[in-house]
Amino acid sequence: MTGRTFRMRRLRTGGPAPAARDRGTQPKVVALGGGHGLSASLASLRRITGDLTAVVTVADDGGSSGRLREELGVLPPGDLRKALAALCGDDDWGQTWSRVIQHRFQSQGDLHDHAVGNLLIVALWEQLGDHVAALDLVGKLLGAHGRVLPMSAVPLELQALVKGHEPTRPDDVETVRGQATVALTRGEVQSVHLVPADPPAVPEAVQAVMDADWVVLGPGSWFSSVIPHLLVPELLTALVETRARRVLSLNLAPQPGETEGFSPQRHLEVLARHAPKLALDVVLADRDAVPDSDSLADAAKRFGAAVELAPVAARDSSATHDPELLAAAYDRIFRMHGRIGPWR
Template identity: 80%
Template sequence: MARRTIRLRRFVGGQAVRRGAQPKVVALGGGMGLSASLTALRRITGDLTAVVTVADDGGSSGRLRDELGVLPPGDLRKALAALCGDDDWGRTWAEVIQHRFESKGELHQHAVGNLLIVALWEQLGDHVQALDLVGRLLGAHGRVLPMSAVPLELTASVRGHDAARPDEVSTVRGQATVALTPGEVQQVHLVPPDPPAVPEAVAAVLDADWVVVGPGSWFSSVIPHLLVPELRDALQETKARRVLSLNLAPQPGETEGFSPQRHLEVLARHAPKLAFDAVLADQDAVPDEHSLREAAEQLGATVQLAPVAASGQSARHDPELLAAAYDRIFRMHGRIGPWR
């Protein structure tokens, strides 16, 4: 425990983080990528908000969505689990809400946290209030918000989805399908188009000191945020500095064969006016540093290379290393103004 305390204090200039002396950070994404970012960020700030995609249509989330017409709770649940503390209370609750039932009946593979979140949505009739209540129960080190209060469908234009017609562009529907699609994803869209953003999510982005986008499934978890007009506008208008955090490896299916710089190019295609201050990448995941720096310059960003992968698990982030990398970027680029 002493060793952990020393490392975390180093992140804040040799002193423990004090309320009123820490950056306001908003992290956008979904799934395991966002969870990795949140697990790291809660180590360096106590003022943290997650804004989460709501287009999941697979597994427990998809079943609840189809049966009850609710937002898919799965990525929201994962974000809440990532914000649980490292003490006994936090570890216990993180395990409880991630627990999945094993049965031969209707509860099979439903996650406890999904059922809890949906129950509170039905009881309270308010997505944000219910998620805040779950966060207080868990002792979460931050807030979790959906990017929209409307259940969304993700569609993708995919070249070569049918191997027999490699040049043909076809439409693939559903986040779970897009994530694993063969062929090359050209563009993604949301149904309904131009959905409303959750006002609290927009306000958090506008009030932030730092906004972190990614890592995560690029087309199905990261880019959807840029397809919500109010949220995209807030990302472009905020005075916060912006970090784009890249994945450790291409994802089989939707970004298979993508170079790090290709990730930047497709993001810019979906939000051409969005600029960044820094692009964070693992130093061992960048075979062509020059090309990545050129692509980052098109976004107004510099490239920050750092070891952020877990030892022996090249596709998993190490939370301590990722926290150190974020902290170094925050310090390098300075403050917009006094941290509240």
Template identity: 90%
Template sequence: MTDRAGRLRGLRRVVPEGRLGRAAEARASRPVEVRGARPRRRGAQPKVVALGGGMGLSASLAALRRITGDLTAVVTVADDGGSSGRLRDELGVLPPGDLRKALAALCGDDDWGQTWARVIQHRFQSQGDLHDHAVGNLLIVALWEQLGNHVMALDLVGRLLGAHGRVLPMSAVPLELQALVKGHDPARPEDVDTVRGQATVALTPGEVQSVHLVPSDPPAVPEAVEAVLDADWVVLGPGSWFSSVIPHLLVPELLDALTQTKARRVLPLNLAPQPGETEGFSPQRHLEVLGRHAPKLALDVVLADEAAVPDRDSLTEAAKRLGAAVELAPVARTDGTPRHDPELLAAAYDRIFRMHGRIGPWR
């Protein structure tokens, strides 16, 4: 039997034809099993949870799926722009865009995986209402409506794609990101205003002072909390600092899990400040603002590209205040763009997991 036939048969076992309504009532008592990228003997690979959103999380997942098959992505759900924002406003659903990107990043390098990655990332171009909607966004939202269960629907999409890992939202309710921004209005450079919405925060010309979520105490998805508590390694970032990375620390149950887990915690830094959101930020300042938002959170390793660190001593001191060691490694693409290279990032993660693991190369 071909791989494709096997996957399709697996889909029919999860939700048989004509049984979607019954599946919604059942509420998915058992998660869909997701097979790993490289099956290994039991216990031979680390359990890794990666948190973030957008292209930063996608880069991390594309690297991590190369070194472990036990991988879970926990994705922010505060996006309010583009196709995700339109679906959120019209249907009252979670914004699916960052979830879609994470699923695409977990697709394999075979024909099946790459075909589906392109399909779910495809955007319609038209003069009508479908313009700029991503196919994957529509598929995810359709399954949410059919099944009535966010986790079950995402597991099902992952099974269809042959994803090398699992994708979960950090919360089951749509969230609004709000920020205190100094100089958001260039005509009033010293004033501090409240800026609402992830898309607006990400593009502010001012200086972001802090961020918070509305509602302020959103419930975490239980499977996300469980994954963090059961992990060997938790990877936070890289990505848009205030709109993709820090929001995970603003969900109380998720922050509790991050502080209580026995997993090692690694923070990969961005390769360059983000225009608008972190314009002019040094690597150590990224750590300082993260520490202010979650003062009880300790880290184990801060990963940075050597070429992106002009002051190693200051970064080392900032990391030490969070309990972390600094690991420098070449992780950037060689084309000059501030993007992570999946193979180089995978090599850096692999080395960190082996060097800093508690028991042998893996637990």
């Protein structure tokens, strides 16, 4: 917790998201997460800065990623692929490559449901023998508006203590293994941890956090995409010690399974249990997703954070973020809460 002043502010609804600033005047931003939540954040952040790095979880064990991980012993590439796709531009080149790497084969054979981007990433890992260099090369091919890094260079297994995972034993607490299983549990997740317990962080990811002006955590699956970053010791140390300002972006609604029934403030309480030394500067939430702003304010105060309420949800009731509205909210936060003077 810090001594920063707590404030509750409702952000005004803006027009279209601003274009990215010139390189010399834009913030250096690192976004952490995985899956669709991180993709939503990246698709917004790339609209307001060209100095953007995604740090992605590597504990996925389902679908195409899980099969490649089991067969070849590689990092699961799926969330890395989604991040790269989200960083593709809105021009024909970017949108074509975004569709290509997200394309999944449909067949009766071994290629069924494999994503093209997963195969491309794994092929370059095998060719280059370097996770970071391979992802940089894929990003260059796609014309990605930012860099994508794994949070660790070793495949990780997510494990959770879950109460009532078996409906017939609602009071039992047991260990549930695997990100895919944790994400779909019908029980109450008590805590999560990684195997191995102290995985090494990718040095470039640690350095990116230390060099950033802003670090964005969330939105995303809370226990399986957001909190895992806090379980990598070197990455957590960087998040605690960085001079960057830190914004936590909350989900629009509880996720069926791992956070079913969670209030916005409970998401913060769970985060604090896993990383009690972490401080935040801003907690961003959709104003229509916060029924009790006072309780959220109290939860945010424990982190030393201001709460910003803004319209960031898509208007089609799909429980997804609108990239333009989310970009506008991030831009206003960076301007209002940024340090005095031009961005480096």
